[in-house]
Amino acid sequence: MVCANAHAQSADCNAIKDTDKQNYCKATTSGKPDFCGKISNNDTRNLCLAKVHNKESYCKGISTAKVKERCLQSIR
Numbered sequence: 001m002v003c004a005n006a007h008a009q010s011a012d013c014n015a016i017k018d019t020d021k022q023n024y025c026k027a028t029t030s031g032k033p034d035f036c037g038k039i040s041n042n043d044t045r046n047l048c049l050a051k052v053h054n055k056e057s058y059c060k061g062i063s064t065a066k067v068k069e070r071c072l073q074s075i076r
Helices: 002-014 019-030 033-038 043-055 056-061 065-075
Strands: none
Touching: 002 019, 019 033, 019 043, 033 043, 043 056, 043 065, 056 065
16 A cells, blocks of 8 residues: 555656656655755755755755745744
8 A cells, every 4th residue: 555655656746847846756755865866956955855854954055045944944
C-alpha cells in the first residue's frame, strides 16, 4: 500500500513541467534530499533542503525575504 502511494505521488510530480518545481515536489513527497540538489534556483534549493531535513539552518541561505519567511514558517 505504501509503495502504491509513493508511486502515485511520483506520478503527480512527473506531471509538473517546470524541472525545479518537479524536483521540489519529488523531494518533499518522498523525503529524499537528492532531488533538492537538482534544483537550479538557490533559494528554492535551500527551501527544499530545509523542509526535507526539517532544519532552520538552510533557511539562512535564502536571499529573498518572502521565501525565507516561508521557509522559517514551514519549519516551526
